[in-house]
Amino acid sequence: MKTVKEQLTKLKLLISTQSVSRAGSTFAIYKTDSDPGSISDKLDLLGKISALTGKCSDVILHHPSDFRTKEEAVSVSELLKKNNLTPVTVMADLYIPRKRGVLNHRLMYGTLTSPYPEIRVASINQIKAAMEQMREIKCRQLGLWIPDGIDSPGEKNTVDMLFGILKGLRQIDMNIRKSENILLGFKPYNPSFCATSVPDWGTASWLCRETDPSCKVLLDTASLLPGESLESVTISLLHQKMLGRLVLSDNKLGMGAMPAGSLDAGALFRLFLNLRQAEEADLYNPEENSIELRVDTRVGSPAENVLSAIENTEHALARASLVNLDELKTAQSKPDPTAANRILRDAFVTDVRPVVASWRKDNKLPEDPVTEL
Secondary structure, eight states: OOOHHHHHHHOOEEEEGGGGSBOOOSSOOOOOTTSOOSHHHHHHHHHHHHHHHSOOOEEEEEETTTOOSHHHHHHHHHHHHHTTOEEEEEEEOTTOOOSSSSSSGGGGGOSTTOSSHHHHHHHHHHHHHHHHHHHHTTOOEEEEEOOOEESSTTSSOHHHHHHHHHHHHHHHHTTOOTTOEEEEEOOSSSSOSSEESSOSHHHHHHHHHHHOTTOEEEEEGGGSOTTOOHHHHHHHHHHTTOEEEEEEOEEETTEEEEOTTSSOHHHHHHHHHHHHHHHHTTSOOTTTSOEEEOOBBSSSOHHHHHHHHHHHHHHHHHHHHTSOHHHHHHHHHTTOHHHHHHHHHHHHTSOOHHHHHHHHHHTTOOSOGGGGO
């Protein structure tokens, strides 16, 4: 069994440039003077966070909000190198209306399933443009969330809507090179009031299989339906070899993205326990299957909230690493649920801060990164 420190070393965390931006609600965005504004500010801050934690040197960028032209892509590439960061995914954000051109306010009716033919064509072209800029920064993974849906039952034919998504994905796939791949995300009820085009992980998996073997599911914990088991869905996708990436945050009914583990530390502990068991079964490799931390900061400091997400994740992994999987399996096979639950409880209530602090010291990292910001 690997030690806690070995597990912490193998933990591969990613972060998006949006996680150091100021999020808002339907009421307002409360920006402060210290919030990073430009992509340069964001990458400088992410570089500092990576240096302080030894994690999150791999970043996710967004097109067109982070860069949209070849010249901007060159500039971003230089900023990444300066901050010792590696671009792993470019998210093609289709939902952003442009001030000029076809992709205007009519995006409210969808992208790949829009009733306007010119919007459907322009959406495909926008994704192609994102792929070109993705290659400029030496990134090989395209991230997609298709924000299509209906706000009322009569707005669209849902049969045609799903056909439209599949047709669009296949057109996009024709432009993907052999060394590249696609991550497909989903949201069951956001932003549409009635139904979304990709409503669950099962539909996302089916679309990926129908599109290309390289296409995998981006599983965002904020996208699970209320009451749905994160660990069950994760293990199911691992069995199907369809899990492209886990995105961790804490939220209520899909609203917001608090630092992972801040609202439900038990859920994060159980997830890492299941990932350890999946690793034992050769379904999961922590060095290959990276985990993204997503934070939407409405209050407080974006940087401090990202550091909290990293710390909470490390603590959850450390607690899960204390569980003796052989003892747990023995108790479960008897079955003795009381003994099994005791094993889990003892690990969960253990104070793992000293071992995490020791790991940081071993790696010449500050014990409390927040004080070094």
